Amino acid sequence: MIKIVIRRDFKSDIVEFNVKGHAGFAEHGQDIVCAAVSVLTQTALIGIHEYAKVESKYQISDGNLKCKIPFNISDDKRNIINPILETMVLGLKNIKEEYSSYIKIKEEEV
Template identity: 25%
Template sequence: MICADFFRNEHDRLVGFRITGHAGYADYGEDVCCASVSSAVMLTANTVTEAFKIKADVAVEENEIILRLENDSSEEGDKLILGLLTHLYFLAEEFSGRIKVTVRDN
């Protein structure tokens, strides 16, 4: 299962996320669920750091990516992360039981 944890600050802004795991929807290289999540996460991380030039700590490991905004009051960062959160909610509906999405206080 893919676990998508989103972090929210005391002002109710999204300030980061941690995505881990595998969907197990299909064989390696053919798993459209994993590919959908991976593509959306990388698009978001690259849009935050490269297109909007928002400072963020990004760590990529085997089966894990973590992004945390350095400035947790960034309105643009909040909206970009909200877009990913919304997209993953839709994917979790489409691929039932393969993606778990949670929002946690920071």
């Protein structure tokens, strides 16, 4: 199962997301659920770094991705990354609707 944790601040802005595990929907290299989650989360990370030019801290390893947004970014940068991150969450929730046995999403306030 893929476990996703979305952490938000008091303003409801996403400040961190963590993705762990493998879906187990199909064999390694054939798993469309893992592939879809990877594409969404890694594309969001690319958008944060390449499009918004925000240097977030992140780690990617086998089946795990962790990204932490800096607290000291400008409002202009926040206005760029919020739609990227919220679209990622919408996509993840959409995948969960179809493949609920393979994905768990938890949202927390920090």
